[in-house]
Amino acid sequence: MKIISWNVNSVRARITNIVEYIKDENPDVLLLQEIKTQDENFPYEEFKKNGYNSYVFGQKSYNGVAIISKIDIEKINKNFIKDESKQSRVITGEVQLKKKKIELINVYVPNGNPIDTDKYNYKKKWLKIFISNIKKKLSKNSNLLIAGDFNIIPEDIDVYDFKRYENDALGKLEIRKKFRELLNLGFHDIYRFKNINKQEYTFWDYFAGSWQKNYGMRIDHFLLSNNLIENIKSININKKPRSKLKPSDHTPIELEIN
DNA sequence: ATGGCTGAGCTACTCAGA
Numbered sequence: 001m002k003i004i005s006w007n008v009n010s011v012r013a014r015i016t017n018i019v020e021y022i023k024d025e026n027p028d029v030l031l032l033q034e035i036k037t038q039d040e041n042f043p044y045e046e047f048k049k050n051g052y053n054s055y056v057f058g059q060k061s062y063n064g065v066a067i068i069s070k071i072d073i074e075k076i077n078k079n080f081i082k083d084e085s086k087q088s089r090v091i092t093g094e095v096q097l098k099k100k101k102i103e104l105i106n107v108y109v110p111n112g113n114p115i116d117t118d119k120y121n122y123k124k125k126w127l128k129i130f131i132s133n134i135k136k137k138l139s140k141n142s143n144l145l146i147a148g149d150f151n152i153i154p155e156d157i158d159v160y161d162f163k164r165y166e167n168d169a170l171g172k173l174e175i176r177k178k179f180r181e182l183l184n185l186g187f188h189d190i191y192r193f194k195n196i197n198k199q200e201y202t203f204w205d206y207f208a209g210s211w212q213k214n215y216g217m218r219i220d221h222f223l224l225s226n227n228l229i230e231n232i233k234s235i236n237i238n239k240k241p242r243s244k245l246k247p248s249d250h251t252p253i254e255l256e257i258n
Numbered sequence: 259a260t261g262g263c264t265g266a267g268c269t270a271c272t273c274a275g276a
Contacts (some may be wrong), residue, residue: 010265011273034275036266061266062274111276118273151276164259170276205276206263215259217276249264249275 001071001097001257003029003218005147007108007203007250008242011035014248015043021241022050025254028071029095033108035064036115036141042066059088064104065148072106077215081130085122086147091193097231097257100143105134107148112169120169123151127178129248135185146187149250152179154189156198158218168220187223190235190255200237203250207251211242222255231257 004027009015011032022030035042039058043145047054051070057078058064065088067073072121073093080090089108090253094101107130112123138144153171167169168208183189191200201216210216233256 013265111274113274113276161259165276168276203276208259209260210263219276246264 001029002027002032002254003104003145003147003222003257004252004254005031005033005106005149005222006252007033007149007220007248009034009036009248011064011248012037012041012043013092013246015046015239017244017246017248019046019050021252022052022068025238025252026060027254028069029073029104030068031104031106032066032068033106036061036065037064042174048092055058055091055093057088057091059256062087063108064088065108067091067104067106069093069095071095072249081126081133083126086180089126097143100145100231101141102145102226102228103137103141103145103156105137105144105148107146107150109149109151111151112175115167115169115172121176123169124178127175131178131185132154134182138185138225142225144187144225144226146182146223147221149219149253150179151218151219152176152221153217154179154192154221157197160201162213165217167210183224184197186226186228187230188234190222191218191237191253193229194232194235200235202253204242220250220253224255233258
């Protein structure tokens with residue numbers, strides 16, 4: 001089973017690139033973040049034409065997440081987190097992998113910058129609730145897959161210049177500790193698990209030739225609960241979509257499990 | 259390297275992203 005996570009930075013602005021990509025990569029499930037549209041304006045038909053159903057938790061202008069799938073998804077839930085700001089950031093659903101019922105948790109964690117504002121407090125509070133909910137969920141189902149844009153740089157190796165980000169909402173120690181806390185519940189960061197010393201990124205900003213200079217960061221992740229480690233076949237960051245015209249600033253991360 | 263680039267909503271410009 002191929003599951004892909006991608007922050008597309010607007011599903012409508014990116015639809016041509018996305019369709020081209022799914023034709024190339026043929027995922028079973030595509031987890032999208034930052035779709036930046038309300039449900040009623042989502043391009044359902046473009047996905048349908050290619051054999052995919054869309055489960056959308058949209059929002060006007062900002063945020064928004066969706067699960068695109070050509071296999072059965074059960075128990076779609078848009079209330080995983082009670083968000084005081086009414087932001088659409090998590091959608092979950094269940095898939096069957098052999099004898100395992102896996103819960104897919106597609107997340108778009110708040111950015112949190114600038115750090116001297118309520119945005120940063122919102123991120124911290126949000127992560128606290130998220131971790132608490134994951135803990136509860138894990139006590140009921142030991143097969144959890146959390147994927148998406150975490151807006152967290154886990155370690156120094158995960159950014160081109162760590163010094164620039166150690167006082168940033170993506171790299172601050174107390175935020176990285178939240179990531180660590182999540183892993184300590186019983187998860188692995190699958191990219192790092194499979195690539196101990198490799199330095200690859202999933203995001204390059206649009207400014208000043210960041211892509212060309214490889215000034216990037218690894219902030220999109222697949223976290224699998226310990227019970228699913230034996231099912232991992234491969235994990236790959238696919239840089240091709242970031243090199244295209246009109247790209248998202250993020251590139252997809254691809255997981256195969258069996 | 260704390261600037262500059264992109265998208266949404268809207269139609270001039272702000273907000274948000276990381």
